[in-house]
Amino acid sequence: METKNAWLKYDEKKRKEIFSFSEQYRQFLSQCKTERECAAEAVAQAEAHGYRNLMDVVAKKEKLVPGDKVYAVCMDKTIALFYLGTEPMEQGMNILGAHIDSPRLDLKQNPLYEDTELAMMDTHYYGGVKKYQWVALPLAMHGVVVKKDGSKIAISIGEDAGDPVFGVSDLLIHLSADQLEKKGKIVIEGEDLNLNVGSIPSKEEKEPVKKAVLSILKEKYDFEEEDFRSAEIEIVPAGAARDYGFDRSMIMGYGHDDRVCAYPSLQAMFRLETPKRTAVCLLVDKEEIGSVGATGMQSRFFENMVAEVLQAMGEYSEIAVRRTLQHSKMLSSDVSAAFDPNYPSVMEKNNAAYLGHGLCFNKYTGARGKSGSNDANPEYLAQLRRILDENQVSWQTCELGKVDQGGGGTIAYIMANYGMEVVDSGVAVHNMHAPWEIISKVDMYEALLGYVAFLENA
Numbered sequence: 275m276e277t278k279n280a281w282l283k284y285d286e287k288k289r290k291e292i293f294s295f296s297e298q299y300r301q302f303l304s305q306c307k308t309e310r311e312c313a314a315e316a317v318a319q320a321e322a323h324g325y326r327n328l329m330d331v332v333a334k335k336e337k338l339v340p341g342d343k344v345y346a347v348c349m350d351k352t353i354a355l356f357y358l359g360t361e362p363m364e365q366g367m368n369i370l371g372a373h374i375d376s377p378r379l380d381l382k383q384n385p386l387y388e389d390t391e392l393a394m395m396d397t398h399y400y401g402g403v404k405k406y407q408w409v410a411l412p413l414a415m416h417g418v419v420v421k422k423d424g425s426k427i428a429i430s431i432g433e434d435a436g437d438p439v440f441g442v443s444d445l446l447i448h449l450s451a452d453q454l455e456k457k458g459k460i461v462i463e464g465e466d467l468n469l470n471v472g473s474i475p476s477k478e479e480k481e482p483v484k485k486a487v488l489s490i491l492k493e494k495y496d497f498e499e500e501d502f503r504s505a506e507i508e509i510v511p512a513g514a515a516r517d518y519g520f521d522r523s524m525i526m527g528y529g530h531d532d533r534v535c536a537y538p539s540l541q542a543m544f545r546l547e548t549p550k551r552t553a554v555c556l557l558v559d560k561e562e563i564g565s566v567g568a569t570g571m572q573s574r575f576f577e578n579m580v581a582e583v584l585q586a587m588g589e590y591s592e593i594a595v596r597r598t599l600q601h602s603k604m605l606s607s608d609v610s611a612a613f614d615p616n617y618p619s620v621m622e623k624n625n626a627a628y629l630g631h632g633l634c635f636n637k638y639t640g641a642r643g644k645s646g647s648n649d650a651n652p653e654y655l656a657q658l659r660r661i662l663d664e665n666q667v668s669w670q671t672c673e674l675g676k677v678d679q680g681g682g683g684t685i686a687y688i689m690a691n692y693g694m695e696v697v698d699s700g701v702a703v704h705n706m707h708a709p710w711e712i713i714s715k716v717d718m719y720e721a722l723l724g725y726v727a728f729l730e731n732a
């Protein structure tokens with residue numbers, strides 16, 4: 275069974291539309307490099323589209339009715355949007371889920387030190403990274419510092435053309451005889467991922483360069499060394515996402531995993547008229563480290579917000595919450611691996627995703643014997659096939675590489691615990707988890723069309 279290249283469906287006019295949607299995404303991806311930045315932008319866009327903060331609705335004891343649009347945020351890092359449908363909530367919701375955290379280097383709690391008159395910062399990588407990919411490239415610093423009085427300082431350094439950047443050094447080829455004999459996994463090790471952040475000494479006797487850096491931080495951002503203890507600072511590739519290829523058909527950027535699914539999911543919500551079934555977009559944190567914590571998918575946050583919505587509609591009961599969740603349907607969207615002609619040996623060609631062939635569906639993910647995966651039901655897949663085909667959405671089925679090569683996890687199995695229908699879907703990428711990942715513009719556009727069709731028809 276072969277799938278067709280989705281570009282072939284479109285004439286010049288339609289291609290312009292795909293390029294202009296992709297340009298909005300490219301700008302989003304360039305500006306939103308942390309879960310907090312993504313959540314804040316999602317809130318701003320939701321409010322511009324008439325969504326109200328669910329907590330305000332609750333505080334004012336307002337009643338929610340079909341057609342209302344609300345959003346809820348968990349600790350600035352996870353967001354759920356609800357567009358209330360005309361059918362009772364208990365009949366289930368149609369949910370789009372994706373994650374907004376991405377692999378990166380996080381600053382340690384006590385990061386700053388001086389070594390041989392260089393100011394350095396210690397990092398602890400977040401998520402699955404090939405450590406050797408994170409050296410010798412410009413890095414930016416994004417995050418928040420929270421002072422003891424609760425005031426919060428937002429940090430974003432390295433994105434504007436005039437900003438300084440930071441970096442982890444690599445060893446010169448001339449002295450790499452030993453290093454190049456090492457296995458890839460340990461060419462660069464976790465404790466070697468130290469940032470160089472300054473080199474001009476102050477007049478101080480002890481740690482003069484570190485102290486000079488601290489005085490810059492004090493002057494520019496008004497925080498002290500001890501404030502790092504309550505900071506969340508993420509080191510990410512510096513600079514904007516770029517068009518990729520002579521034909522500009524692709525985008526190279528940091529964090530397509532999983533913002534390339536999060537962005538069209540969010541935009542699909544904004545393209546809806548009042549739906550029959552309540553439409554939901556859920557953008558979560560912590561997927562890359564196992565969906566743990568209050569802001570990860572395993573948290574009760576989403577379930578609690580469903581209860582709040584039902585309460586505000588005057589329909590709350592314990593059984594109503596359970597029925598609403600159990601009768602829901604979900605597209606759990608995450609990136610998939612696109613077939614790469616540079617690395618054909620890890621893929622099985624008949625069950626691989628291809629760039630440009632549309633929205634991906636993984637019946638199951640997992641590794642070696644489907645371990646840890648949500649294995650979607652064929653009854654549900656049959657319904658989705660019908661919806662996608664009736665709406666002329668290009669889509670493909672795929673596995674994440676050969677059976678015994680590896681694999682990966684998503685948030686799908688967690689939502690499936692409620693007894694709802696869930697399938698893994700998403701957009702295929704090259705360079706997954708590298709500092710700069712690649713996606714095809716037409717695939718993201720097909721995802722948008724597929725998500726709208728799902729929300730309206732599932």
Ligand code: MN
Pocket residue numbers: 373531532561608609
């Ligand atoms: Mn992912």
Ligand code: MN
Pocket residue numbers: 531562707
């Ligand atoms: Mn990932």
